Amino acid sequence: MTRNGKKALFAIPVALTMVLAGCGTSAANAPTHSAVANEGNASSQIVTLHYMLWDPNEEIGYKKSIAVFEKLHPNIKVVIEQYPWSQYWQKLETEMAAGTAPDVFWDHVTYFPTFVTNGQLLNLTPYIKSSHIDLGQYYPNLLKQYEYNGNIYGLPKDWDTIAIFYNKKLFEKEHVPFPTNLTWNPENGGTLLKVAEEMTVDKNGKHPGQPGFNPNEIVQYGFMSYNSNQSFYYNFLAEDGVKILDHNFGTKVLMDTPQGVMTMQNLLDMIYKYHVSPPAAEGANVVNSEGNAQQLFEEGKLAMYTDGDWVLTPVVKACNFPVGIAPLPVGPDGRVSVMNGLSDAIYAHTKYPQQAWELVQWLASPQSERILASGGYVWPGIKSLAPLFAQAWAKKGVNVTPFLEESKGKTISFPITVNWGQAENAIDKEFDLMWLGKVSPSQALQASVQQADAALNGGQ
Secondary structure (H helix, E strand, O other): OOOOOOOOOOOOOHHHHHHHHHOOHHHOOOOOOHHHHHHOOOOOOOOOEEEEEEOHHHOOOOOOHHHHHHHHHHEEEEEEEEOOOOHHHHHHHHHHHHHOOOEEEEEEOOOHHHHHHHHOOOOOHHHHHHHHOOOHHHHHHHHHHEOOOOOOOOOEEEOOEEEEEEEEHHHHHHHOOOOOEOOOOOOOHHHHHHHHHOOOOOOOOOOOOOOOOOOOOOOEEEEOOOOOOHHHHHHHHHOOOOOOOOOOOOOOOOOOOOOHHHHHHHHHHHOOOOOOOOOOOOOOOOOHHHHHHHHHHHHHEEEEEEEEHHHHHHHHOOOOOOOEEOOOOEEEOOOOOEEEEEEEEEOOOOOOHHHHHHHHHHHHOOHHHHHHOOOOOOOOEEHHHHHHHHHHHHOOOOOOHHHHHHHOOEEOOOOOOHHHHHHHHHHHHHHHHOOOOOOHHHHHHHHHHHHHHHHHOOOO
């Protein structure tokens, strides 16, 4: 899925969307430059801001940053509210509808379009201009993700790309070179499939393709084919030239092309034809999810799988073997990774817009992002500080530069459009059936695109 460790996103109910629309403000109602300037001197009383986030590992770093912020702003106290991803959005949507949302919160591109079109986000453009923020310091594609009608509704806090996590111990045991320069294509799987076959072993030590190999008694899998868009199949579709969405704020999904079918067929063949990936298993509403892949990898039963850098801390901590990071394989259209980023956004109806801006301005500053990067918590939204994150992980014995190199190459954005959460849920359900082998890739793509398009067009 996305940088959260879950597979499916909660959809925003239509009824709730209508409530949000009814109580929103538009970009035209954003404060003027003079209003921004005057508000800063309005009071010397202590103001309490609520800052909502979901990642407990990153929360540790943000507490360090905010401790510095509070020393520099003695009249502002920040209360951090941490909720797991599975609760975060539902709680945020409910509080927005009630007018009690946190002053500042992490925003994701899946929810940004609905929030901004319903007037739930504060337009930061006048604040940025008044404070003379240098927008050139940020990754331009991250800024673009939170732009609407020429205005900015969130400053970049971090970014992520997708790479291969691999078990160095298993590769050394099988005398297979580390997978640092793989290729992939939908016709024969490229060297990715070859290495996955070398790293897949049954209980008698046989590999796929060898006489006597038993696909029903595999004790070690070489790779993981699983139903996670950002962490897995979006990247392979992009490497085969397949677009996900027609354009930002678009209403047409484009995955059901001949190339899309071929790509998904190859990914499914890794399970059912080549036997290098664990078979899909029904249960708990997940089918070969990111969580399954992570667990098998941590248990030493999976040689390599693709995932985002946001799982570095929990995965490395859980593994009793050295973890390697390798770039994604090079596909027909080159190496392409999803590059996503979160922003810090301000609730449009906060009682303390100027103080909330002071917090967001701080969180997006070089001082704060240096704290987060040098602690190895996140890749910073400020481009020049990226080496600090890599250095932090190098001290822990993990080379994370493949993530950084991918950010400099071909990347695609996570789909950005209104109601993408509903569209994604529809796609997930059809793709679950596909991973279970109940429908073909062609059938799954056709049905999922029809349902996703209906969700997107129904929300306009």
